[in-house]
Amino acid sequence: MSRKPRIAIIIGSTRPTRFADKPAAWLLDKAGTRDWDVELVDLRDYDLPFFDEMASNLWMPSKNPKAVNWQEKIAEFDGYIFIVAEYNRSITGALKNALDQAYKEWNHKPMAALGYGGTGAARAVEHLRSIAIELQMVPTRSAIHILGADLQKVHPMTGGTAEMSEIEDHLMPSVNATFDDLEFWLRATMAARQEDMEVAA
16 A cells, blocks of 8 residues: 555444443554554534435435534544444444435545444444445455443443453454455455556546
């Protein structure tokens, strides 16, 4: 790659009492060991309306300046890692809305996920992968799941007070596998997008 990939770690919950900040900060630190430029992107900071455009920006430009601001932010990155809470077997409404508010900006870029919940957000992550395919992203096979006793140790809702470092030995194999998958698809998609730009120029 001719430059460092830019990665967004997107916090997919906006609830005041969310747990997401703890694993997001931990994952940001772990991602910093790779040759990537990594940034936390918090949906709280974008105050997105419910999607109400005439159509996706695949078909026509969005009019709401908040949506346009979000699209411009997403366009800065070469890949994404989503912090996923599971709500009733799917992703949060806030994350689904944020995904819908852009289209072209997601295209031909890889995405990975860290999920947490009773099943490690496995069902929500699987749903996210399906949405990502429709948005022409490349979902990684590997993901990171925090569940069971590990979640109870670190999640305040269950009385957990431990730091993420106390469970990371259980998580690092999946972290490394996920980062390796992401790295492969970053190389492939960045090269392909660059080639397409050169052909179009």
